[in-house]
Amino acid sequence: DSGVTQTPKHLITATGQRVTLRCSPRSGDLSVYWYQQSLDQGLQFLIQYYNGEERAKGNILERFSAQQFPDLHSELNLSSLELGDSALYFCASSVASGSLHEQFFGPGTRLTVL
C-alpha cells in the first residue's frame, strides 16, 4: 500500500459525458501528478500540482482539467468523453517539487467509455 488513494476504482460511462477522478496523496506529500495509461499512448504524464498550484503540464487534452484543493487532494475532470479516453488513470504523490523525489503511485482508476 503506497498510501495514495484513488476513487473510484472503476468508472463506466458514455461518450460525451463528464467524470471526476479523485486522488488523496500520502500524508505530508505536497505534490500530485496525474498519469494516463492507455494501449495506444502507453504511460504518459498529464499534469502536476504542487501545494495547490499547477506546476507542470504534459500531454493533457483541453477537455481535461485538474485542481488541487487546500487539503491537498486532487481531482481530474474529464469532459466530452470519447472512446479513446478509455484508460487507466494514475495519481502519484511526492514530498516536494523542484528536486528529485520518489513518486508513490495510487492504485489507479479504470475509465471505460462506451
Added chain:
Amino acid sequence: AQTVTQSQPEMSVQEAETVTLSCTYDTSESNYYLFWYKQPPSRQMILVIRQEAYKQQNATENRFSVNFQKAAKSFSLKISDSQLGDTAMYFCAFMGNNAGNMLTFGGGTRLMVKP
C-alpha cells in the same frame, strides 16, 4: 524532450534463472534519476529500483540490480533467481530536474517467469 526506449516488448525466463531487461534514454540534462517500475496483473505501479545519475555505483535491491552506463545512456535491469511473482510488465522511467520532475516512461517489457 526526454525519450525512453525499451526495445524488448516481451521476454520470458525460467524460474531461478537470470534475465536482463534493456532500457535506453535520451536527455541533455546532467542530473537526473532513472527508475524501474513493476506493474503486475493488479495494475499497481511498484517501484523496483532507482539510480541517481551522479552516482557511478550501480544500484542493487536484493535480487534486482542495474547496469547504468551514463555515457551510453543505457539503464538495464537484471533480475537474479527469477520467481513466479516477478511476472509483470516492467517500465523504465526517467525523471529530470526541469519542469516539475514528471516521469517519462518507456513502452514497457512484459516478463513471463515460467515454472
